[in-house]
Amino acid sequence: MIVFRYDKTYEGLLTAVFDAYFRKTFPDKLLGTDDIEPMFAEESFTVITQSDKAARVWKSLEKKLSANACNMLTYVWLSEEEGSDELLFQYIRKTVDSKRTIETNFADEVVLKVHKLAMKVSKERLRMIQFVRFQKAADDVFFAPVSPDHNCLPLAIDHFQDRFADQKWILYDTKRDYGFYYDLKTVTEMTLETSALFPEGKLDEALMAEDEKLFQQLWKTYFKSMAIKERINPKLHRQLMPKRYWKYMTEKQ
């Protein structure tokens, strides 16, 4: 078994592809720099991430794949799912080795898996757009914590920037401990120094804007009165709005 080690970055993965073609040996397994070596590894190679190599691989992919398929690869990377890097490696290899594009051959297992995983991330991106709840802080910044399964927050930023262009906001991924701040002009990535500002997903009451409580209460009232009791269907409710997102949703608190 041939093992490649790399730094678990997207660039690192693309560099690994470059090195594999250069060395003409292809890994059976991709490991992080500190992972434990499997028992029967014959050869272990450590990839040193180089952005020029990664850029060359990406450029050749852009030539062979549609923009849509390239986006799909990024989505799969951001899924952060176990083994998604190996899946991407296989997909890229298939693309490079094939004369014509393979991107619509869904009878191929790798292609279908990439498609499905990308769809999963895309679906969660949509759920961010649906279920994010902003709370207005006293300094007029709208704050929303999230904790998605996949690292899909960066994919949704464009939407929020266009929609909420005239208010300052922070979208914060509490699981990965980073977020984005919009200051009416640009969006910057940021990390909060303390997470004590939002115990259990709510902004501390001392930090809330004066009317924030009122609007939260209004929204809850509205949500409750919208349900038609003759039609209650908890299974469907959970299917459409899975429980794991309720933590930060005003109407579900």
Add this chain to the structure above:
Amino acid sequence: MFPSKWLTLYSMNEAILEKLKVLAESAKYDVSCASSGTTRKNIPGGIGNAQGWGICHSFTEDGRCVSLLKIMLTNHCIYDCAYCINRRSNDLPRATFSVSELVELTIEFYRRNYIEGLFLSSGVVRNPDYTMERLVRAIKDLRTVHRFNGYIHMKSIPGASEQLVREAGLYADRLSVNVEFPTEQNLKLLAPEKDHASVYKPMSFIQQGMLENKEDRRKFRSAPRFAPAGQSTQMIVGATSENDKQILQTSAALYQRPSMKRVYYSGFIPVNSYDNRLPALKQPPLVRENRLYQADWLMRFYEFKVDEIVDDRYPDLDLEIDPKLSWALRHPEVFPVDVNKADYSLILRIPGIGVKSAKLIVMSRRYAKITGSALKKMGVVMKKAQYFITCNELPVHTVHEASPEYVRKVLTEKKLPKSKQIDQQQLSLIFE
């Protein structure tokens, strides 16, 4: 002592909470909550945008999408429609929003990402034009003074004048007038103040406005848009004697109009059980409603004609199986379909294959023949599809060998809980 400012603030909040509750309760029986059909970027200094595909921001406990702030301007009404909760003769709390309250609610909800926009309707006060004018004034204020750029759906009041409908279209993304019942006779029976003309007239005003606007925009690209997301309507199911054929034929006729985007079906909920013109129902007809939506989808996305779904021999939809399967079992001569060769439109007709998997099949078969296991991985429901396809493999047990009756029986069998299951070793025999 509290300063008096605080006291008034507090009681004001209480009042607005109460109003919101009353007016939301009154509006919730309208089914539509779609926010699709318009794509609009933010404008400098404006609030919000619109996404063409619509976004549901929450789901109520009955599993309906909450996309818009669905609210009535007032639930006072001079009409006395038998099926409606807000009818004049009902004794229930009544309230009216002022324009500024409505605007503030919409914008503050929008800023917190609770909603996509506003769905505004109203009970009829004084006369249709007076009511319509108040609605138009509210959305005009929202759009022009507060530069609200999100989605607005406005209910057009039956019987409103052309001029007001034309004005509403300038500010709303979607307008709607509810048909309520396919036959005029039933509409008049349950809503004595309405007739078909009062419904179909505003509908054609909207249509006219849209067509003229299309023409104008061809000449001047900057011409303001008129109801860019078209119109929708709603029918109540199960309150009157109409069969599914009448309902679906009405929908099909409505979909002939280029501006008609959606027809909604609302399973009748007996809110006024004392009225003996209405049937006594234990449960709203939810299964029938679901089958009607499935039939609606067949017409809009699966290239089915209405006569193929319901006809004189089968005027009602089968409640046990979905309309597509039902069609397939009535037409076994079409099957089995070879997924490696058949046209896209024929693949769409196979039970168990939806739009998504049909597209995947058509794309993938250019590379290699598709096998049964590949179909399964693509998301085809093989439990249904297996009786209707061939795919380059050994001949299988199709609907011809098995007979439509057998397929129907197998697919409608209820799965018993483990404790009640009889010995699975025993083969079941089918007698015909």
